[in-house]
Amino acid sequence: MKIGVVAASSRYDIETARKARTRVAELYPDGSVQLEIHPGAFGKWGHFAGEDQARADAFLQIANDPRYDALWFARGGYGSCRIAEAVVAGLEPAARKKAYLGYSDAGSLLAALYRLGFPEVAHGPMTGDVTRDDPAAFERALDWLVRCDKTALEPSVTMGGRPTAAFNLTILSALLGTSLEPDLTGHVLMLEEVSEALYRIDRLFFHITSQPSIRRVAGIRLGRCSDVPENDPAFDQTPEEIARYWCERAGIPFLGAADIGHDAANRVVPFGRWRG
Numbered sequence: 001m002k003i004g005v006v007a008a009s010s011r012y013d014i015e016t017a018r019k020a021r022t023r024v025a026e027l028y029p030d031g032s033v034q035l036e037i038h039p040g041a042f043g044k045w046g047h048f049a050g051e052d053q054a055r056a057d058a059f060l061q062i063a064n065d066p067r068y069d070a071l072w073f074a075r076g077g078y079g080s081c082r083i084a085e086a087v088v089a090g091l092e093p094a095a096r097k098k099a100y101l102g103y104s105d106a107g108s109l110l111a112a113l114y115r116l117g118f119p120e121v122a123h124g125p126m127t128g129d130v131t132r133d134d135p136a137a138f139e140r141a142l143d144w145l146v147r148c149d150k151t152a153l154e155p156s157v158t159m160g161g162r163p164t165a166a167f168n169l170t171i172l173s174a175l176l177g178t179s180l181e182p183d184l185t186g187h188v189l190m191l192e193e194v195s196e197a198l199y200r201i202d203r204l205f206f207h208i209t210s211q212p213s214i215r216r217v218a219g220i221r222l223g224r225c226s227d228v229p230e231n232d233p234a235f236d237q238t239p240e241e242i243a244r245y246w247c248e249r250a251g252i253p254f255l256g257a258a259d260i261g262h263d264a265a266n267r268v269v270p271f272g273r274w275r276g
Helices: 014-027 052-063 080-090 093-097 104-115 127-131 136-147 169-175 198-209 239-250
Strands: 002-006 034-037 070-073 099-102 121-123 164-168 188-194 219-226 254-257
Touching (some): 014 034, 014 127, 052 070, 080 104, 104 121, 121 164, 164 169, 169 188, 169 198, 219 239
Parallel strands (some): 002 034, 002 070, 070 099, 099 121, 188 219, 219 254
């Protein structure tokens, strides 16, 4: 199996790439799984891993190459929305035949691919997660890409047979109303956030749940909202209380917790109906 790694957003680190390749070689010493990192992942253009067109070209070179079985996002940060339209315009038939995995800022491209009907799109750990103290996220994602391991899934995915989707709150809020927004009617929508104050999480839920398109989802599950900055004065509501409040106002069922987030426990959520 050949997995291509692309940095569609912020710069990728050479040492992180080395760790990712080393770990794959340790897990698959027979060479049956190969991790190939596109050279463009190490590009530098201000905040980004190269200029917009360079990042779009790198994504398309992996996506359109039939020799690759999967495209795995290197990391998040910011920038994938800047290249999404160029990526959509350049996709070829071979791109539909591979798996795509990422989360956080990668959500812009995952949304675009799902909107186009790509069948193997999933929210889940990226190669950059290999640097966490606990390597479980990296290995879980690899298990999913290599053999669609059911144990890598967010537990509720296999319940009820409803289609699923997952996003970072900030990314989904920015996508709504754009040409990248997928139809999530009837989906269980899972949401998570990192490094945002509670009042901002509240504002994001206001915007997301106010959209007519989102009010057609089957329900919302809340993943972890981590590294929340302190607020003065205290906001005095938890992320779950915020989610419940806005779901109730919008008439959207709140379905409880989701095992996703910017951490080593982050699990895989396929877009669409799980076909296990």
